[in-house]
Amino acid sequence: MNTRPATSAGRVTVLMYHRVGSATNEWESKYCVSAGRFASHMKALQQRGMQPCSVDEFVGWLDGSAVLPDKTFLLTFDDGFLGVYEHAFPLLATMGWRATMFLVSGLIGREDEWCRRENPSGKSHPLLGRREIEEMARRGFSFQSHSRSHPDLTKIDHRALADELAGARRDLEDLLGQPVLYLAYPYGRYDDTVLEVARTSGYDAAFSVQPGFNRRDVDRFRLRRLDVFGTDTAGALLRKVTYGTNDGSWWQSVRYYGERITARLTNAPPIRTIRRPNDERGDRPIGGNAFALRPIQYHTECRSVHAQPQGPPPTHPARPRPSHSP
Numbered sequence: 001m002n003t004r005p006a007t008s009a010g011r012v013t014v015l016m017y018h019r020v021g022s023a024t025n026e027w028e029s030k031y032c033v034s035a036g037r038f039a040s041h042m043k044a045l046q047q048r049g050m051q052p053c054s055v056d057e058f059v060g061w062l063d064g065s066a067v068l069p070d071k072t073f074l075l076t077f078d079d080g081f082l083g084v085y086e087h088a089f090p091l092l093a094t095m096g097w098r099a100t101m102f103l104v105s106g107l108i109g110r111e112d113e114w115c116r117r118e119n120p121s122g123k124s125h126p127l128l129g130r131r132e133i134e135e136m137a138r139r140g141f142s143f144q145s146h147s148r149s150h151p152d153l154t155k156i157d158h159r160a161l162a163d164e165l166a167g168a169r170r171d172l173e174d175l176l177g178q179p180v181l182y183l184a185y186p187y188g189r190y191d192d193t194v195l196e197v198a199r200t201s202g203y204d205a206a207f208s209v210q211p212g213f214n215r216r217d218v219d220r221f222r223l224r225r226l227d228v229f230g231t232d233t234a235g236a237l238l239r240k241v242t243y244g245t246n247d248g249s250w251w252q253s254v255r256y257y258g259e260r261i262t263a264r265l266t267n268a269p270p271i272r273t274i275r276r277p278n279d280e281r282g283d284r285p286i287g288g289n290a291f292a293l294r295p296i297q298y299h300t301e302c303r304s305v306h307a308q309p310q311g312p313p314p315t316h317p318a319r320p321r322p323s324h325s326p
């Protein structure tokens with residue numbers, strides 16, 4: 001028997017999924033992963049030797065009060081779609097894996113109404129009801145806050161902001177009978193006011209959509225996640241996990257190894273936009289800060305806002321308006 005202790009994690013990847021099921025049009029295909037593809041993703045992660053932890057274990061690791069083995073990751077689902085219960089939960093239960101879901105507390109048992117005006121077909125999709133949430137919670141799933149109604153938190157006044165954040169905690173704690181301490185910003189959008197109200201509303205940590213690895217010095221209210229798309233093959237997912245980026249293309253691998261070879265041949269510093277898998281700052285580029293954390297994050301879910309193109313941070317980063325999908 002191998003009694004060698006596992007190497008402890010120096011970084012933890014957080015994966016972000018949305019809906020699992022069938023995409024009914026091209027607009028939906030990015031943020032909806034089919035059941036078959038989701039299974040291929042989980043199998044690939046398992047074969048890579050990766051194991052999920054709970055969100056409490058993850059935050060305990062950040063605090064230094066818990067040790068996680070190397071290749072630990074956190075699996076998250078935003079919005080609380082019923083399809084996760086129907087298509088992902090049975091597989092995860094079979095594997096003995098657990099996940100964290102961020103719920104819109106005012107829409108339990110209803111539909112993703114905030115997407116209706118964005119989806120070209122006008123279609124919306126069912127969200128988890130109380131029965132499914134209770135069943136999944138009994139099997140180790142954690143349910144946390146994604147606000148009350150899924151607004152852009154940077155666009156509402158202070159009173160509404162407090163209601164969305166503190167109110168969602170109250171709603172979910174009443175529903176679950178246990179503390180709700182973690183938040184995922186709707187659309188990934190926040191600013192200094194949102195961060196402050198999240199803290200004063202009693203949250204211990206909050207998840208952004210900034211890609212990259214999480215190390216222990218990561219800002220607790222700007223936790224990083226990798227966005228997994230319905231169009232990602234299992235290979236693309238593994239490349240995302242390897243490089244800590246949302247770019248799962250082969251080009252990412254080519255750039256990385258090409259840059260290393262070039263640097264070795266020329267004894268030159270690495271090209272600034274290439275990221276090393278073991279980069280100490282996750283998504284910080286080597287030799288520069290072109291990808292420095294931005295005050296406002298863009299959540300790409302539901303495409304009501306677009307991901308920012310990679311490049312230098314905006315000159316005036318305060319409260320930019322999301323651009324709606326065409």
Ligand SMILES: [Zn+2]
Nearest residue numbers: 078079186187
């Ligand atoms: Zn969302």
